[in-house]
Amino acid sequence: MPEPFATLGLTFDDVLLQPSESDIIPSQVRTESRVSKRISVKVPLVSSPMDTVTEARMAVAIARQGGLGIIHRNLSIEDQAHQVDVVKRSEAGMVDEPITIAPDATIGEADAMCGRFRISGVPVVDRDMTLLGIVTNRDMRFESDPARLVGDVMTKMPLVTGPVGISGEDAMSLLAAHKIEKLPLVDERGRLKGLITLKDFVKSDQYPDASKDDQGRLRVGAAVGFFGDAWKRAMSLIEEGVDLLVVDTAHGHSQGVIDMVRRLKAEKAAADVDVVGGNVATYAGAKALVEAGVDGVKVGVGPGSICTTRVVAGVGVPQVTAIHNASRACRPAGVPLIGDGGLQYSGDIAKALVAGADTVMLGSLLAGCDESPGELMFLNGKQFKSYRGMGSMGAMASRGRSASYSKDRYFQGDVTSDSQLIAEGIEGQVPYRGPLAAVAYQLVGGLRQSMFYTGAATIPELQERGSFVRITSAGLRESHPHDIQMTVEAPNYAG
Ligand code: RVP
Numbered sequence: 001m002p003e004p005f006a007t008l009g010l011t012f013d014d015v016l017l018q019p020s021e022s023d024i025i026p027s028q029v030r031t032e033s034r035v036s037k038r039i040s041v042k043v044p045l046v047s048s049p050m051d052t053v054t055e056a057r058m059a060v061a062i063a064r065q066g067g068l069g070i071i072h073r074n075l076s077i078e079d080q081a082h083q084v085d086v087v088k089r090s091e092a093g094m095v096d097e098p099i100t101i102a103p104d105a106t107i108g109e110a111d112a113m114c115g116r117f118r119i120s121g122v123p124v125v126d127r128d129m130t131l132l133g134i135v136t137n138r139d140m141r142f143e144s145d146p147a148r149l150v151g152d153v154m155t156k157m158p159l160v161t162g163p164v165g166i167s168g169e170d171a172m173s174l175l176a177a178h179k180i181e182k183l184p185l186v187d188e189r190g191r192l193k194g195l196i197t198l199k200d201f202v203k204s205d206q207y208p209d210a211s212k213d214d215q216g217r218l219r220v221g222a223a224v225g226f227f228g229d230a231w232k233r234a235m236s237l238i239e240e241g242v243d244l245l246v247v248d249t250a251h252g253h254s255q256g257v258i259d260m261v262r263r264l265k266a267e268k269a270a271a272d273v274d275v276v277g278g279n280v281a282t283y284a285g286a287k288a289l290v291e292a293g294v295d296g297v298k299v300g301v302g303p304g305s306i307c308t309t310r311v312v313a314g315v316g317v318p319q320v321t322a323i324h325n326a327s328r329a330c331r332p333a334g335v336p337l338i339g340d341g342g343l344q345y346s347g348d349i350a351k352a353l354v355a356g357a358d359t360v361m362l363g364s365l366l367a368g369c370d371e372s373p374g375e376l377m378f379l380n381g382k383q384f385k386s387y388r389g390m391g392s393m394g395a396m397a398s399r400g401r402s403a404s405y406s407k408d409r410y411f412q413g414d415v416t417s418d419s420q421l422i423a424e425g426i427e428g429q430v431p432y433r434g435p436l437a438a439v440a441y442q443l444v445g446g447l448r449q450s451m452f453y454t455g456a457a458t459i460p461e462l463q464e465r466g467s468f469v470r471i472t473s474a475g476l477r478e479s480h481p482h483d484i485q486m487t488v489e490a491p492n493y494a495g
Pocket of ligand 1: 048049050279300303304305306307308309340341342343361362363364365388389390391392424425426
């Protein structure tokens with residue numbers, strides 16, 4: 001029998017990083033890391049697959065900042081796949097299967113399509129994909145009758161087009177020479193084969209750190225489970241071009257999760273997609289996932305700000321210890337580790353990395369951003385956004401006739417009545433934080449300061465050199481502002 005009280009569990013507030021000799025300044029450090037075996041990111045931030053944190057808008061925003069978003073799965077298969085599609089189309093070097101419209105569609109339909117895919121114009125094609133013209137916002141703006149046909153208002157052929165395989169430079173010259181924003185690519189028979197847009201070139205300059213795949217599209221991950229139609233969901237996500245699948249459950253050291261990981265890793269259709277498994281909080285849990293063949297391990301049982309697993313079930317491991325123990329199984333196998341949940345301040349990022357994580361996953365720190373799902377709320381003159389656990393009643397209960405998919409994250413996929421659900425999370429609100437870009441800037445800025453103080457030029461160096469000092473509750477009190485009434489909030493510190 002294992003010794004019942006052998007281990008001491010430590011979390012972020014129990015430790016501090018010790019300063020050590022440094023010959024770099026914060027602006028010189030490099031924050032690249034790996035989310036999974038084949039996916040590198042310029043900043044080690046991953047947004048959580050929660051229905052108040054990550055849909056396409058957040059995924060686009062965080063990928064542009066150099067991190068990665070994981071689309072939540074409390075959506076129908078079609079809706080989740082659509083979210084992935086929106087991200088993949090949002091900023092591509094070249095779209096090889098552009099959205100198209102027929103000439104006999106109405107401009108009302110074209111307008112709705114532009115809104116749905118957040119695009120400003122659509123190529124018009126006949127049945128065999130021959131390019132007939134293009135309809136853009138400019139063509140539609142002054143039309144008062146939404147029933148008019150696309151074929152009547154579109155800019156008709158001949159249009160400026162490019163050949164399949166045109167280089168980025170040549171495409172840019174054509175766009176510039178003709179003062180146009182979209183360049184359809186056609187084959188020798190005039191059939192549409194792709195589309196290049198000016199916006200994408202501008203975005204590449206604007207977001208040099210963006211996480212992109214080898215076709216120049218933003219990267220995106222998506223969560224799946226292992227229960228019910230999870231396999232069908234995974235296949236649909238792969239079809240839309242997802243880069244990373246996260247088998248995301250509250251207990252990754254369980255047979256259903258391990259089987260799902262094994263099956264995905266053996267699946268031909270998933271060969272180009274990395275598979276992360278989780279969540280675990282022990283050496284044995286991480287080891288089991290590594291042995292099942294995962295490309296990344298997600299760690300965290302109970303640290304989440306909205307999570308009640310540790311009180312409802314009495315189960316969990318304080319996060320710094322959990323990361324440290326799991327990393328002993330991941331590091332020797334070359335499998336990256338995502339430290340998921342419990343981060344309250346930017347300083348916690350470096351603590352997670354020194355404990356053994358390669359990236360961190362954030363929920364509450366991002367739920368207040370403009371790009372997270374949900375409306376702004378005003379309360380006593382302050383602005384908030386809602387944030388809830390995927391194991392909360394609100395997230396797990398069936399909505400109308402559509403089942404909730406998040407209850408199987410808590411292994412309650414077979415529960416048929418909402419009144420029988422055991423909640424492991426709560427619902428609430430977090431302060432409004434403005435655009436993700438500003439929030440990410442502060443978080444990465446904090447990490448740069450940590451790396452400067454510890455003398456680490458890169459994340460692997462931080463992981464190697466960083467060392468902790470354990471602190472007491474008096475030490476924690478001393479860490480926060482004290483003996484003063486705060487009158488102005490800092491952008492990275494709310495009392
Ligand atoms: P936090 O960043 O501390 O808000 O934690 C976010 C993490 O909490 C998620 O990525 C997930 O692992 C976990 N979570 C999500 N829902 C719940 C719950 O209802 N218990 N927990």
